[in-house]
Amino acid sequence: MSEDLSTEAGDDEVTLGRIETEVAMLMRLGEATRRRTGAEHRVLDRAAYVILRHLADAGPQNVSALATRLNLDGSTVTRQVSAMQRDGLIVREPDPHDGRGMVVSPTPAGLQRMAAVQAARTRLYGDILAGWAPEDRATLADMLHRLNDALEHRPR
Amino acid sequence: MSEDLSTEAGDDEVTLGRIETEVAMLMRLGEATRRRTGAEHRVLDRAAYVILRHLADAGPQNVSALATRLNLDGSTVTRQVSAMQRDGLIVREPDPHDGRGMVVSPTPAGLQRMAAVQAARTRLYGDILAGWAPEDRATLADMLHRLNDALEHRPR
């Protein structure tokens, strides 16, 4: 609408449409894949896996920090963390620096299960991308990373 | 495990891990983005949008075909389609070739709303990818497409 540099603008519009389509499709396929994968992927539900990944990466932290980082409501994380504590995946301890807060840390069992799921998922992607050239895989990884970065810093 | 060309194999392992991480993150960010987007994205819920997209693309078809295509249980699609019918987005007519089946077709109103959501989403991606070079956008679109293709034809 605003610009009309003959081919250029139109092409880019088409590309955006393609990206929109493919992301929507990926969401759907990703969900379906998750639902259909074997038991080794489900020793941890999705939330627990992501939380453990984050704790392993960024260190012990409180529920609010997790919620912010994961784009989830605090109450959601509270419940997920409670379930994980029940299952022995994390421990919750009072924050020594803030009497209101609880610091969440992974347990060895949690880290071990996370590693198992991660290995299974990596294997799964190895299967899925079996025919790909290494440089294409690298390009995919780069592009996904940049897309996530853009999504995270999206203008609101 | 099987091969060990010193650097090569290890690099690829790392790349698979990155892809795994980025896809997981994209799922989470995509959900969060969807939840936080404005009303113009939500005149259609996610299911209705994808169903309309598919009907517009592939033509009227029955519930089972939709379910297979969308990787969803038939009962799920039945309910989604019922809701869409109630909202005037699609019509359901007995399949002339199969007395058991119902053919689902988009209504003009459904197509119109789909187009509106599509436009809003395309605009959103335009914002998100505002700083990107056109060729990077094209690469992203290609890679996503290839990934989806690989996921769809994944060995089971």
Add this chain to the structure above:
DNA sequence: CAGATTAGCTGTATCTTACAGGTAGTTCTC
């Protein structure tokens, strides 16, 4: 110190989905 803010939890509601079971129509087999 009083009021405002923050961290976390609980109650409740919604949305999306799956699985199990039922009915009606279709195809296959002999």
Add this chain to the structure above:
DNA sequence: GAGAACTACCTGTAAGATACAGCTAATCTG
């Protein structure tokens, strides 16, 4: 062409993930 096997769809029910509102306790600010 009659019965068995299958398929398409629907309904009942249940589970999981999440948000929002409201609560308590602790902390920060002026």
